[in-house]
Amino acid sequence: MSLIDPQRRARRRTLGLLAATAAGAIATPFGALAQARGQLRIGYQKYGTLTLLKARGTLDKRLAAQGVEVKWTEFPAGPVLLEGLNVGSIDFGTVGEAPPIFAQAAGANLVYVANEPAAPLSEAIVVPKDSALRRVADLKGRKVALNKGSNVHYLLVRALEQAGLKYGDIQTVYLPPADARAAFERGSVDAWVIWDPFLAAAEKQLGARILADGRGLVSNHQFFLASRPYAERNPAILKVIQEELQQVDDWAKGNVREAAAILATQIGLETPVVELAASRYSYGIAPVSEAVIAEQQKIADAFANLKLIPKPIRVRDAVWNPVAATARIGG
Secondary structure: OOOOOHHHHHHHHHHHHHHHHHHHHHHOOHHHHOOOOOEEEEEEOOOOHHHHHHHHOHHHHHHHOOOOEEEEEEOOOHHHHHHHHHHOOOOEEEEOOHHHHHHHHOOOOEEEEEEOOOOHHHEEEEEOOOOOOOOHHHHOOOEEEEOOOOHHHHHHHHHHHHOOOOHHHOEEEEOOHHHHHHHHHHOOOOEEEEEOOHHHHHHHHHOOEEEEEOOOOOOOOOEEEEEHHHHHHOHHHHHHHHHHHHHHHHHHHHOHHHHHHHHHHHHOOOHHHHHHHHHOOOOOOEOOOHHHHHHHHHHHHHHHHOOOOOOOOOHHHHEOOHHHHHHHHHO
16 A cells, blocks of 8 residues: 655645635625625635735735725635635635636626736646656547636647647546646546646656646736626725735745745745746736737637637626726716
8 A cells, every 4th residue: 555645645635625615615605795894805826926915914904004804715726716706705816817708608797907917837738757748739539637717728728729639639627736636646637737836836746747838829817806896896995906916026026036935835835846836927917908808808719619618708898997987986
């Protein structure tokens, strides 16, 4: 009988607890989730600028001076985070490219607030270090694990397209990160499409080999979203959030090692793993531009054509207009 690495077992338990916490928050009756007066509920994932912002505490202090309490909830992946946003358990959160498209197609009442620059190196298709697979075309007929509706979903679509394969040429296995890693380790799947820091952990801890990353295929923007009702009621608070995010991004860009050390403490991964992930992260924040809207629309159209979403959507309908929101409040 093989022994299981205690650290790996602990990591799995931690990820399982995170998933259970998130699922519990979503399952709570809507009436109990009504936003408390003077409270901002932020959903974040196991990495990124919001994790840094939480650790530094600057947003909490600034909003506390205005009588607003910040409540933080961690989610294991973007789709479940946006489900929480839709049912009213959080007001604001961050996800990759694909989750907002799946959520909008499902009728979620959300808005894009801002985005970070493209980070194509922060996601990849990986195979075991001793795998015979050497190129994306070799995935034909193989089992590929991914989190359905996450940012890597579009990476897989584009990589297959470039390799001359159809989406149906592979066997997709939809698993959240912790379960996907377990399947990858035991050889139940042939490849895994995953994002940082899980990607960096697979490289450093398992020796996973990158078959293809996002270069030349996807932008991999990180988006900040809010529930539409919250955004319309609280444009001033969203402005404060963006200002604090910009400050922490500016700091992290010039202090990658220090940022990685903070993130390592926050997410429970070894510093070398987080340093690798942080080295390919793109820092900065900007309003959602016409070019980014066009990129998102391209993704949405591709998903609609593949019947991955139930209907075509118009991404522009979900982009927040703070000027219009302020005008409505004032007039």
